[in-house]
Amino acid sequence: MTTTTITMPGRYRFADAARMEWVKLRSLRSTWWTLAVTIAAAAGIAVAVGVNTEDAAGDLTNNLLAGISVGLLLTGTLGVLTATSEHTSGTIRSTLAAIPNRPLVLAAKAAVFGAVALATGEAAAFVSFLAGRLALPAGIPGPALGQPGVLRAVVLGGAGYCLIGLLGLGFGAVVRHTALAVGLLVGGVYVVAMLGAPLAPAVMPWLPISVVANSLTVEQPGMAIGDVRFLSPWAGLGVLVLYAAVALGAGAWVLAERDA
Amino acid sequence: MIEVRDLSKRYGATVAVDGLSFDVLPGAVTGFLGPNGAGKSTTMRMLLGLDAPDAGQALIGGRCYRELAWPLREVGALLEARAFHPGRSARAHLEALAAASAIPRSRVSEVLGLVGLDGVAGRRAGGLSLGMGQRLGIAAALLGDPGVLLLDEPVNGLDPEGIRWMRALLRSLAAEGRVVLVSSHLIGEMALTAERLVVIARGRLLAETSVAELSAGAASLEEAFLELTADDVEFRGLPADNPERRVR
Numbered sequence: 001m002t003t004t005t006i007t008m009p010g011r012y013r014f015a016d017a018a019r020m021e022w023v024k025l026r027s028l029r030s031t032w033w034t035l036a037v038t039i040a041a042a043a044g045i046a047v048a049v050g051v052n053t054e055d056a057a058g059d060l061t062n063n064l065l066a067g068i069s070v071g072l073l074l075t076g077t078l079g080v081l082t083a084t085s086e087h088t089s090g091t092i093r094s095t096l097a098a099i100p101n102r103p104l105v106l107a108a109k110a111a112v113f114g115a116v117a118l119a120t121g122e123a124a125a126f127v128s129f130l131a132g133r134l135a136l137p138a139g140i141p142g143p144a145l146g147q148p149g150v151l152r153a154v155v156l157g158g159a160g161y162c163l164i165g166l167l168g169l170g171f172g173a174v175v176r177h178t179a180l181a182v183g184l185l186v187g188g189v190y191v192v193a194m195l196g197a198p199l200a201p202a203v204m205p206w207l208p209i210s211v212v213a214n215s216l217t218v219e220q221p222g223m224a225i226g227d228v229r230f231l232s233p234w235a236g237l238g239v240l241v242l243y244a245a246v247a248l249g250a251g252a253w254v255l256a257e258r259d260a
Numbered sequence: 261m262i263e264v265r266d267l268s269k270r271y272g273a274t275v276a277v278d279g280l281s282f283d284v285l286p287g288a289v290t291g292f293l294g295p296n297g298a299g300k301s302t303t304m305r306m307l308l309g310l311d312a313p314d315a316g317q318a319l320i321g322g323r324c325y326r327e328l329a330w331p332l333r334e335v336g337a338l339l340e341a342r343a344f345h346p347g348r349s350a351r352a353h354l355e356a357l358a359a360a361s362a363i364p365r366s367r368v369s370e371v372l373g374l375v376g377l378d379g380v381a382g383r384r385a386g387g388l389s390l391g392m393g394q395r396l397g398i399a400a401a402l403l404g405d406p407g408v409l410l411l412d413e414p415v416n417g418l419d420p421e422g423i424r425w426m427r428a429l430l431r432s433l434a435a436e437g438r439v440v441l442v443s444s445h446l447i448g449e450m451a452l453t454a455e456r457l458v459v460i461a462r463g464r465l466l467a468e469t470s471v472a473e474l475s476a477g478a479a480s481l482e483e484a485f486l487e488l489t490a491d492d493v494e495f496r497g498l499p500a501d502n503p504e505r506r507v508r
Contacts, residue, residue, distance in 0.1 A: 010329065011328075011329035011330060012329070012330055012331075012360065012361065012362075016359065016360050016361065016362060017360060019359035019360065020356045020357070020359045020360035022359075023352060023355050023356040023359050024345075024348070024352075024356045027348045027349065027352030027353075027355070027356070028345065028347050028348055029347060030347060085345060086345075089342065089343075089344065089345045089346060090342045090343040090344070091343060091344055091345050091353075093308075093310055093339050093343045094343045094344060094353070094357060094400060095360075096308075096309070096310060097308055097310075097331060097332065097335075097337055097339075098331060098332050098357050098360035098361055099331075099360050100309050100325055100326040100328070100331055101326070259305070259310065259311040259312060260305075260310040260311070
């Protein structure tokens, strides 16, 4: 056989793990399909909302960004799959043979997937905001990015995709089983919100879906429904970061402790 | 060299590896033999740091796998045919591993050529046959030009030409002074490929010997192996003349 002499000082680092994760993420066609559909879905819903808007009352920015709540499931599921498909296909053994430091592997995965999900989320938020505004009927003045709170709502809406995606990645690393992790994600993000609203209204502001819909993507902070006052945009962002961090921390612990 | 010292592993109530110790030296192909369920794959997973031992040590060049600076450039492993994602191409799979190990991309093309996969490197790996998947696993093991190779059932699914190729490859890798540990349950194949043998059963060492030594007192290596493991076979079919065996 040909011997390639490779002499490299030092040892593998985070950057090497991140390069590997980037090659893995970009070399699956499903990644690009999912991200394209995420953007298209947000834009489609925004156009539908725009066309059906009858007056300029209320938070138009929030209405136009309604598609984000639906699209979160796509980046969330992609996050789950980024973790679980390694276990179901056996790739995890190749991955850990190359980078045996398991928390480092998950950190690299989170950084690379998080960056891709953030870029996609911002694209989805801006494209849907602009497309929805164009679809507003003549005579209804659309919100402009320069108005107070509008740019913040769009940017934080895009970040919501990334954070729910990272939450999915953490769930996937903890349970390693695609259907179960997707179930947890859908349950945690959507179903709990539907059940929680009538049963325990006090928890509503803290649920991921309502943080995205009622905290991150609003022009006017402090939206309230009845007695329930939602978190401010930045507090909402902090809560989602915390959820994702806890899920990823648990994922790193499980990955390090369990046999692969 | 590989040093396994008092290694033990249990999964729930099942003892997979039980106080196992042996060495594997460079320069010769060492066959790792044992009946089904003997603990060969578990031992290999512990050598690679994938499973944590309950007791004992599995060392490569005096260190455990997790301490290696650039693992793929020190140890190449084939664990099972499918350690890759079906939706990713063979080339992308190898490129990911190369990226993790600061191995130049040109080396990916080199190993693809070496195992004869250049023609299908861009296709989804899920469409590869068992034998081609095995070749991809070999390519991954050779990627970092490592001094230690751990191959679990490498000839699984290979055609006769592929088996002959693998035999020559293993021998040439050992002749270059590498450590080559090959597990197999195909005794005839091991008789042709290996010089040294480590035989285990029920997670324990039965023999650490050479092919010549083990087969010396018997009609063939297979006979010698069956005699050696006779008391330790856990999964046994009924003999051909047993009336229970007839399908009704």
